[in-house]
Each structure stands twice: as structure tokens, then as C-alpha cells.
Amino acid sequence: MVDVHSTRVPSAVRSHSDSASHSALLPPSALAHQFDDIEQQHAADELGIWLFLATEIMFFGGMFLAYAVYRRQDEAAFAAASTKLDAGLGAINTAVLLCSSLTMALAVHAAETAQRKHLIALLVLTIFLGTVFLGIKGYEYHHKYEVGLMPLAGFPFVWEGPSAGHAQMFFNLYFVMTGVHALHMLIGLGVLTVLAIKALRGGLLGEFATPVNITGLYWHFVDIVWVFLFPFLYLVR
Amino acid sequence: MSHARPTVRTLVFVFVALLLLLALTFEASRHNLGRWNFAVATVIAATKALLIILFFMHVRHSALLIRLVVAAGFFWLAIMFALSLADYGTRAWLPTM
Numbered sequence: 001m002v003d004v005h006s007t008r009v010p011s012a013v014r015s016h017s018d019s020a021s022h023s024a025l026l027p028p029s030a031l032a033h034q035f036d037d038i039e040q041q042h043a044a045d046e047l048g049i050w051l052f053l054a055t056e057i058m059f060f061g062g063m064f065l066a067y068a069v070y071r072r073q074d075e076a077a078f079a080a081a082s083t084k085l086d087a088g089l090g091a092i093n094t095a096v097l098l099c100s101s102l103t104m105a106l107a108v109h110a111a112e113t114a115q116r117k118h119l120i121a122l123l124v125l126t127i128f129l130g131t132v133f134l135g136i137k138g139y140e141y142h143h144k145y146e147v148g149l150m151p152l153a154g155f156p157f158v159w160e161g162p163s164a165g166h167a168q169m170f171f172n173l174y175f176v177m178t179g180v181h182a183l184h185m186l187i188g189l190g191v192l193t194v195l196a197i198k199a200l201r202g203g204l205l206g207e208f209a210t211p212v213n214i215t216g217l218y219w220h221f222v223d224i225v226w227v228f229l230f231p232f233l234y235l236v237r
Numbered sequence: 238m239s240h241a242r243p244t245v246r247t248l249v250f251v252f253v254a255l256l257l258l259l260a261l262t263f264e265a266s267r268h269n270l271g272r273w274n275f276a277v278a279t280v281i282a283a284t285k286a287l288l289i290i291l292f293f294m295h296v297r298h299s300a301l302l303i304r305l306v307v308a309a310g311f312f313w314l315a316i317m318f319a320l321s322l323a324d325y326g327t328r329a330w331l332p333t334m
Contacts, residue, residue, distance in 0.1 A: 046303050054310030061314045068318070069325050091263050095256065102252040105293045109245060220293045224286045231278035235266035 030207040038207055049214045053221050060225050063177050067232060070169050077166035082236040084149055085174070086140065090234035093136050094226065100129035101223045108216045111199075111209035119204065119212070123196040126219070130189050137182055141175075150175065174233050181229060184222045191215050241298040251292040258285050 035041040071078045107122035144150045148158030151168050152175055159167050195212060198204050204212050243251075262281040270277060291297040296307055 043300055043302070046299065047306065050303055050306045050310075054306060054313070057310045057314050058317070061317055065318060065321055068322065072325065087263070087266065091259065094259050098252065098255045098259065101255075101289065101293055102248060105243075105248045106245065109242065109248070112242065217294050220289050223293075224289050227285045227289070228282045231262055231266070231282050235262065235278055237266055237269065237274050 030210065042210065042213075045210050045214060046217070049217050053217065056221060060177075060180070063173070063180070064228065064232070067173050067177070070166065070173065071236075074163050074166040077163035078170050079236050080161055080163075081167040081170035082234065084144075084147075085234045086143075087234045089136055089140055090230050093133050094230045096129050096133045096136070097223050097226050100126050100133070101220050103129065104216045104219045108209070108213050111204050111212040112206070114205040116199065116202065116205060120196065120199045123192055123199055123212075127189055127192050127196065130185055130192070134182060134185055134189075137178065144171070144175075177229055178233070181222065181225055184225070188215070188219050188222055191218070242295055243292050243298070247292060251288050255285055255288060258288075 031038050031041060035044065103122045103126045107119055107126060110118035110122055141150070145155065148156050149171055151157035151171050157164070157168050157171070161167070192215065195204060195215060198211070258281050262278055265277050265281070266274065290307065296304055299307075
């Protein structure tokens with residue numbers, strides 16, 4: 001114990017004096033040492049998130065493909081099942097999510113132009129709108145559970161009309177697709193909360209805005225997924 | 238920041254366009270367009286997605302490499318849909334035994 005403690009103290013002192021001399025020579029910089037300049041670093045950051053989003057396109061794409069295949073088999077059953085969803089609530093949620101995309105895009109603008117108060121307000125507003133979306137989604141889920149249209153985890157599926165099998169497949173797809181989408185929203189809200197805390201501490205401004213930009217790209221992607229989910233699930237007639 | 242970004246004015250304009258497209262797709266779903274219902278909904282959704290990608294995700298101002306990655310992502314998606322639906326869509330052509 002004594003040995004470990006005695007070796008730690010000098011290293012802590014050394015690293016402290018290192019960072020002190022470093023900051024004496026240079027102003028704090030967002031540029032990591034492996035990049036030539038900040039432009040190259042931004043290009044690498046954006047490339048990274050877009051490669052991730054390309055895998056996300058295929059991830060959600062697989063579910064949209066399953067939807068397309070089953071819808072082809074019985075379009076009437078899918079149309080009948082779709083009328084059980086509340087298109088009004090779906091439209092309101094789409095509007096809420098589009099608003100949150102605007103506030104997110106404005107937050108990126110505020111971060112890059114170093115407007116701290118605007119950045120904090122816009123991040124909080126984006127978190128609020130995302131939470132409203134999930135609240136409405138939760139209300140819809142609860143209603144579907146109550147009327148027996150939630151064929152998950154052994155819950156009963158109550159269907160009066162013809163082709164109950166395909167109607168049940170529609171609701172399976174509805175819950176899996178919107179559920180995975182809601183999970184992406186939750187992750188996004190977690191990241192946004194971390195960003196809001198950093199912004200409150202005076203970070204993420206100017207050349208340090210990259211995390212806001214990257215999170216924005218993710219948030220807009222999740223918005224795009226919903227832009228397709230809404231008509232395919234709520235508006236099939 | 239020296240790299241180009243959409244202005245606040247552009248972002249708000251795109252947002253209004255997105256809300257109008259939402260109203261359009263909602264209204265179109267209330268009319269019976271027969272087989273065109275699904276096509277209209279898909280085209281409107283794709284237009285909204287394109288607006289979000291070009292302006293909110295500022296791909297319009299992004300480097301060529303980024304635009305290539307975005308296009309490749311949707312190209313892979315198109316391959317998956319084209320080959321899978323070519324399979325399911327032509328199974329009925331086989332004589333039933």
C-alpha cells in the first residue's frame with residue numbers, strides 16, 4: 001500500500017506540470033495531434049458518423065423490407081390493421097419530431113457560432129420535444145395494449161375481421177419498428193442530456209462544436225426513419 | 238468555422254416545407270387514390286427525407302467523400318430491396334406442382 005501510494009504522487013505531480021507547461025505554450029485547441037488541421041479533423045468526424053449511419057440505413061432497411069414483403073401478401077389486411085392506429089396522434093408526433101429536428105439544426109448553428117445561451121436553450125428544447133414524442137408513443141402503446149392489439153410477449157391479439165394472421169403481422173412490425181425507433185430516441189436523449197450539461201459548463205462552442213454536429217446528424221437520421229414509418233404504418237389505405 | 242452551413246433562414250424555410258409536406262401526405266391519405274395511395278405516400282416521405290439530408294444534415298455543403306458515403310448507403314439499401322423483391326415478386330411465375 002505504501003509503495004503504490006508513493007509511486008502515484010510523483011506521476012500526478014508530473015502530469016500536472018506537463019499540462020501546465022502545455023497550456024502556457026498554446027491556447028486550448030480542439031485539434032487532435034493526428035490531424036493536419038481542424039478542417040481535416042471535421043471531415044474525419046463527419047465521415048465516421050456517416051459510416052455508422054450507413055449501417056443504420058441497412059439495419060432499419062431490413063425491417064422496412066420485411067414490411068414490404070408482408071404487405072404485398074395481403075394489402076387489404078394491412079390497410080384494415082392500419083385504420084386501428086390513430087393517424088391524428090401519428091401526425092402530431094411527426095410534427096413534434098420535425099420541430100425537434102429544427103431546434104437540433106439551430107443548436108448546431110448556435111454551437112458553431114459560439115452563442116452559449118442559444119445553444120443551451122435549443123438543446124433543452126430538443127430534449128423536451130423528444131420527450132413529448134416518447135410520451136405520446138407511450139400513450140399509444142398503452143391504448144393498443146388495452147384493446148388487445150399488442151401481440152407481444154404472450155399478450156392476447158383480438159381481431160374480429162378476416163386475415164387475422166396478416167393483421168397480427170402488421171402489429172408485430174408496428175411494435176418492433178416503432179420500438180427500435182423509440183430506443184434510438186432514448187439513446188439520442190441521453191447523449192443530448194450530456195451535451196446540455198457540457199454546454200452549461202461553457203463547453204461545445206466554436207471549434208469545440210463537433211459533438212453537437214455529430215449528435216445532430218444522428219438525431220436527424222432518427223427523424224428520417226420516422227418520416228417513413230408514419231405513412232407506412234398510420235396512413236395505409 | 239470556415240466550412241459552409243445553411244443559414245438560419247434556410248433552416249426555418251426547410252422546416253416550413255416539411256410541415257407542408259406532412260399536411261399534404263395526411264390530406265392525401267384521406268382520399269381514395271386506389272393503387273396510387275402508397276406511391277404518393279412514398280414519394281412525399283422520400284422528398285421530406287431528401288430535404289432533411291440536404292439541409293438539416295447539411296450534405297448539400299459537405300465534402301464529396303461524405304456525399305459518396307451517403308449515396309453508397311442508400312445504394313446498398315436499393316440493392317437489398319431490388320434483389321429481395323425480385324425474388325418474392327417472381328415466385329408466382331413458377332408453375333405450381
